[in-house]
Amino acid sequence: xxxxxxHNGRARLGGIGLWFLGALVVLGVxxxxxxxxxxxxxxxxxxxxxxxxLLLVFLYGVIVLYEMVTGSVDVxxxxxxxxxxxxxxxxxLLIFTFVIALGIIFLLAKDGKFPDLNANIxxxxxxxxxxxxxxxxxxxxxxxxxxxxxxxxxGANPPAPAPQPxxxxxxxxxxx
Amino acid sequence: MPTLARLAYWELLILLGxxxxxxxxxxxTRPDAFSGLLQGDRYDGPDRDLATVDFTAGRAxxxxxxxxxxxxxxxxxxxxxxxxxxxxxAMLYVLGGSQATYLGGKSYDIVLRRMLDxxxxxxxx
Numbered sequence: 001x002x003x004x005x006x007h008n009g010r011a012r013l014g015g016i017g018l019w020f021l022g023a024l025v026v027l028g029v030x031x032x033x034x035x036x037x038x039x040x041x042x043x044x045x046x047x048x049x050x051x052x053x054l055l056l057v058f059l060y061g062v063i064v065l066y067e068m069v070t071g072s073v074d075v076x077x078x079x080x081x082x083x084x085x086x087x088x089x090x091x092x093l094l095i096f097t098f099v100i101a102l103g104i105i106f107l108l109a110k111d112g113k114f115p116d117l118n119a120n121i122x123x124x125x126x127x128x129x130x131x132x133x134x135x136x137x138x139x140x141x142x143x144x145x146x147x148x149x150x151x152x153x154x155g156a157n158p159p160a161p162a163p164q165p166x167x168x169x170x171x172x173x174x175x176x
Numbered sequence: 177m178p179t180l181a182r183l184a185y186w187e188l189l190i191l192l193g194x195x196x197x198x199x200x201x202x203x204x205t206r207p208d209a210f211s212g213l214l215q216g217d218r219y220d221g222p223d224r225d226l227a228t229v230d231f232t233a234g235r236a237x238x239x240x241x242x243x244x245x246x247x248x249x250x251x252x253x254x255x256x257x258x259x260x261x262x263x264x265x266a267m268l269y270v271l272g273g274s275q276a277t278y279l280g281g282k283s284y285d286i287v288l289r290r291m292l293d294x295x296x297x298x299x300x301x
Contacts, residue, residue: 047180050180050184051180051183054180054183054184054187057187057191058187058191061187061191061194061195064195065191065194065195065198068198068199068202069198075198075199075202075203075206076202076203076206076208076209078199078203079203079209079210079213081212084212085211085212085213085215086209086210086211086212086213087213088213088214088235088238088239088278089278091210091213091239091242092238092239092242092275094199095242095243095246096242096246098196098199098200098246099246099249099250099253101192101195101196102196102250102253103249103250103253103260104192105189105192105193105196106253106254107253107256107258107259107260108185108188108189109189110258111258111259112185115259115260116259116260117260118260118262118263120262120263120265120268121260121263123263123268124249124263124268124271127268127271127272127275128242128275131275131278131279134279135279135282138279138282138283138286138287139286141286141287142219142226142286142287142290
């Protein structure tokens with residue numbers, strides 16, 4: 001094991017230790033404030049669980065956002081076809097998801113409460129989602145689907161790189 | 177728990193808004209993200225394979241209807257007094273018809289053309 005690995009292992013252990021210490025502190029505070037009453041204990045436990053869930057969801061969201069911004073998560077693949085190029089069914093599903101999400105953000109900010117989703121909204125999302133599903137089914141019926149642009153159509157994906165020259169593979173045969 | 181509810185409210189706003197913004201920005205700044213959106217595949221008889229066609233009418237009409245409907249409904253939301261505005265039934269029918277046309281064209285190009293070709297060649301019993 002190299003020095004770098006040792007250092008990473010120690011840093012990870014330190015992180016776990018800090019989380020453990022934090023949990024102990026929270027538990028100690030809870031026990032201190034609720035030592036006299038069971039009702040208070042339950043109330044504080046609910047509040048602590050609520051804050052923990054909020055914090056976890058927020059941290060997960062921030063991590064995913066960071067990965068998207070730095071390019072580790074390729075957002076363009078959201079509307080990408082399996083063989084390359086953009087997919088119309090994915091694109092329209094994304095558009096309607098955007099419309100509904102933007103509506104929820106806007107109405108949440110305006111009214112201060114989560115808006116009701118009526119049947120027609122569900123029908124709208126259902127139409128686009130079922131279009132996507134049927135489209136995938138049609139594509140799956142032809143497993144020899146080529147990448148877009150293979151016939152001079154100008155698809156998004158570049159051709160696959162040629163295999164690199166290297167040492168010849170060992171012939172298959174009995175163990176040597 | 178007013179503070180917790182308030183925090184949850186702001187967290188939802190910030191996360192949803194950020195996700196929307198990042199996805200939208202990344203898609204718009206990627207030049208190749210939308211390439212091939214109007215391209216389709218068509219069964220190519222002699223090679224029994226699929227060939228790419230540069231433009232398909234089914235995809236074009238689907239794109240037009242989808243964008244028109246999305247813009248229309250967004251404007252309705254922005255002018256709404258409270259909650260999501262109702263989606264007119266006629267719009268849903270038009271959108272469903274548009275998607276059915278797109279899927280019909282796609283299934284004809286990929287599946288039906290091959291089946292017709294097979295039946296002409298006597299490959300189908």
